[in-house]
Amino acid sequence: MWLATQTSGGFGGWGMLLPFVAMFAIFYFLMIRPQQRKQRERGSMLNTLKKGDKVTTIGGMHGTIEQIADDTIVLKVNEATKLTFDRSAINNVSARSAAPASEGDA
Numbered sequence: 001m002w003l004a005t006q007t008s009g010g011f012g013g014w015g016m017l018l019p020f021v022a023m024f025a026i027f028y029f030l031m032i033r034p035q036q037r038k039q040r041e042r043g044s045m046l047n048t049l050k051k052g053d054k055v056t057t058i059g060g061m062h063g064t065i066e067q068i069a070d071d072t073i074v075l076k077v078n079e080a081t082k083l084t085f086d087r088s089a090i091n092n093v094s095a096r097s098a099a100p101a102s103e104g105d106a
Contacts, residue, residue, distance in 0.1 A: 046087055049073065052097025057089045065097075 049055070053065045055075065063075030066082055073090065075083050 045093060046090060049087070049090065049093070050097060053093050054095040054097075055093050056091050057085055058091045059089070061085075062094070 049065060049068060051065050051068060054062070055065060055073075056062050057075070061075065061077065061083070063077045063083065065073055066076040067074040068087075071087050073085050073087055075085060077083055
């Protein structure tokens, strides 16, 4: 009788914990890590914006950056229209300007 109780343990408490550790590792490598990388890339894209870049906002507005402040950007949509957006509203950069950013832009 004592022999049967000793051999039934197997992994003991670790046997119940192992599937949870495996699930966390799978979630980390398939979901959390790619999302963190995407956030880093977006942050670096927002930090490297400069005057003259052609951008698209989250809402789909296309324009050229006219002015940049700490947290706002003025987009020139056409010859007469300028709109102010938060820096975080920029979705992507479609074309970078060739001119380097001046001292007052950043």
